[in-house]
Amino acid sequence: MTMPISKKIIFYVLLAVSGIIVFAPTLMAFMMSFMSNKDIMTGSLPTSLSFDNYVKAFGQFPLLKYLFNSFFISIIIMIGQLLLSSLAAYAFVFLEFKGRDLLFYLFIATMMVPFEASIIPNFHIIRDLGWIDTYQGLSVPFFAMAFGTFLLRQNFRQIPKELREASQIAGMGDFKFYLTVVLPVAKTSLITLGVYGFLTSWNMYLWPLLSTTNDSVRTVQIGLKQLQTQEQLNDWGVIMAGAIIVVIPTLILLFLGQKKLQKGLTEGALK
Amino acid sequence: MSMSNAVVRTTELKQLDFEQIKKKQRTKSFLKGMMFLLPSIVLFSIFLFYPLLRTIYLSFFLTDAKGVTTVFVGFDNFINMFSSPIFIQSIQSTFLFVLYTVPVTIIISLFLAVIANEKLKGIGFFRTIYSSTMGISVAAASVFWLYLFHPTIGMLNVILGTLGFENIGWLTDPTWALIAVSVTTIWMNIGFTFLILLGGLQSIDTYLYESADIDGAGYFYKLRRITIPMLSPTLFFVVTVTIINAFQTFGQIDILTQGGPQNTTNLIVYSIYREAFVNYQFGSASAQAVVLFIIILLMTLLQFKFGERKVHYQ
Numbered sequence: 001m002t003m004p005i006s007k008k009i010i011f012y013v014l015l016a017v018s019g020i021i022v023f024a025p026t027l028m029a030f031m032m033s034f035m036s037n038k039d040i041m042t043g044s045l046p047t048s049l050s051f052d053n054y055v056k057a058f059g060q061f062p063l064l065k066y067l068f069n070s071f072f073i074s075i076i077i078m079i080g081q082l083l084l085s086s087l088a089a090y091a092f093v094f095l096e097f098k099g100r101d102l103l104f105y106l107f108i109a110t111m112m113v114p115f116e117a118s119i120i121p122n123f124h125i126i127r128d129l130g131w132i133d134t135y136q137g138l139s140v141p142f143f144a145m146a147f148g149t150f151l152l153r154q155n156f157r158q159i160p161k162e163l164r165e166a167s168q169i170a171g172m173g174d175f176k177f178y179l180t181v182v183l184p185v186a187k188t189s190l191i192t193l194g195v196y197g198f199l200t201s202w203n204m205y206l207w208p209l210l211s212t213t214n215d216s217v218r219t220v221q222i223g224l225k226q227l228q229t230q231e232q233l234n235d236w237g238v239i240m241a242g243a244i245i246v247v248i249p250t251l252i253l254l255f256l257g258q259k260k261l262q263k264g265l266t267e268g269a270l271k
Numbered sequence: 272m273s274m275s276n277a278v279v280r281t282t283e284l285k286q287l288d289f290e291q292i293k294k295k296q297r298t299k300s301f302l303k304g305m306m307f308l309l310p311s312i313v314l315f316s317i318f319l320f321y322p323l324l325r326t327i328y329l330s331f332f333l334t335d336a337k338g339v340t341t342v343f344v345g346f347d348n349f350i351n352m353f354s355s356p357i358f359i360q361s362i363q364s365t366f367l368f369v370l371y372t373v374p375v376t377i378i379i380s381l382f383l384a385v386i387a388n389e390k391l392k393g394i395g396f397f398r399t400i401y402s403s404t405m406g407i408s409v410a411a412a413s414v415f416w417l418y419l420f421h422p423t424i425g426m427l428n429v430i431l432g433t434l435g436f437e438n439i440g441w442l443t444d445p446t447w448a449l450i451a452v453s454v455t456t457i458w459m460n461i462g463f464t465f466l467i468l469l470g471g472l473q474s475i476d477t478y479l480y481e482s483a484d485i486d487g488a489g490y491f492y493k494l495r496r497i498t499i500p501m502l503s504p505t506l507f508f509v510v511t512v513t514i515i516n517a518f519q520t521f522g523q524i525d526i527l528t529q530g531g532p533q534n535t536t537n538l539i540v541y542s543i544y545r546e547a548f549v550n551y552q553f554g555s556a557s558a559q560a561v562v563l564f565i566i567i568l569l570m571t572l573l574q575f576k577f578g579e580r581k582v583h584y585q
Contacts, residue, residue: 003391011386011389012391015387015391015394018383018386018401019397019401022401022403022458022461023400023403025415025416025419025458026403026404026415028418028419028426029411029414029418032418040424043424043429084310084311085311087308087311088308088311090307091304091307095300095303095304095307096304097300097301097304097305098301103308106312106315107311110315112567112568113319113320113323113564114515114518114519114563114564114567115519116519116543116560117323117326117564117567118323118326118564119322119543119547120322120325120326120329120547120556120560121322121323121325121326122318122322123547123548124338125317125318125321125322140314140318141318143310143314144311144312144314144319145311149311174303199406202408203410205409205410205521205522205525209525221408221410221522224410224414225410225525225526228414239414239418240418243410243411243414243415246408246410246411247407247408250406250407250408251406254399254402254403254405255403258402258466262467262469262470265466265470
């Protein structure tokens, strides 16, 4: 069915106005990151654009180190989550054993415990393990993930049971079946979950704030906070350059995977 | 006689064998299941279940600066907490914050999802724009808005100034600070909520709209009678998630206001953080964490009970 032209115009106007409002803060930060401090302070339109702010941000702060740390930690968490979630989801879908339903409810129960409510003992555990300022301290607590398990369980259930029976008759063990059949079939869901895991890990704030005390493993989010608080001259251009560097990887990932992410998240959330 | 006896004995023996094999197999499949689940169970135990129990335990004690329990005080931490005006204010601010952010987030995101669900040329571009805030971290978003709220050079006050209004101390005026933090939060939430709601809209059967079109139903009639009812499971989900997220707010507060002015933005997680990691009062901080846990638990249960009756399930 085609829409009358007048209705089309109304929709485009609504879409455009909403788009401008939603995107304005990001666009403004992007512009500011190329502007001189004088232009920003006087509130004038940019008289000149340059990469000076970026050069300054990288020069004054170990941003490169922070970026590497964030990448490394996010990828470790992503892999850990994919591995643990897919193993657990496999057990819930393909294996039958006593206590399975009970364990499933236990997984559901974990979703009701906010990490923030248990952050004090968690901090003490990491400290007692000597994991403060380490990559494992920043990543291992996030490997187990109920949401990921549910999302993959949903996907694994669509794999026909006959396939497993056939593989069992052919003498294929469960682990081999998991590796060679289930994981390749569920590739799309794994990618979705991976993107989601990466995004949330990259954007983590409270935990890296607590569990890092120096630059060695500090993430870029905490680096940005430091940039903002230590920038004595209130050099907004430099701060915005830092912020843009922080959001570019996740924005690119989001733009590439938006469709899949939307489909995957809706499925995991609702079925 | 003897022959039939023998037959009985062999069937008994077979049954015994069978039972044994079954039992063995059951143990085997249990072990196998555990093998797949053990990594998750171990990590959940160490970083979730144990800390939860430990939080409850700590809430009955005083501790030293290292977090070692020193004196058992029973319910004193809770009694002190609920008689402390600062904590009462923190609870009030938190509920007010939920009230400010959740409905507005849902309404704006629903509006965006509805207009972005039309089959128009270039719609993908708008969808990307609307979901973009999901890719922006709390630290970056807070820095963006920190500038927008800046008293003299911030965009918002500049606009107010050109319209002839007086400047507002967005982050320093106690009447405005919580609203400013809420605005930032709503903006950050839009991306995720929009994406989920759009997914919900797209999964509605187009057949429903086609038959409504045949009956000559108008746009808003279809929106009210088909879209919203069919979307209710998704709406139910995003409301729950947004509420729980609101209770867990931390990063915006840390960068924008540090709980001030006059503790008006001292939301519960920030309050826990300050009590534990600035004042080193792990006992009373744990008592606050227990309250947070109970609130979220109740919210979840309430949502389930309340949601089930009102929600239209396909």
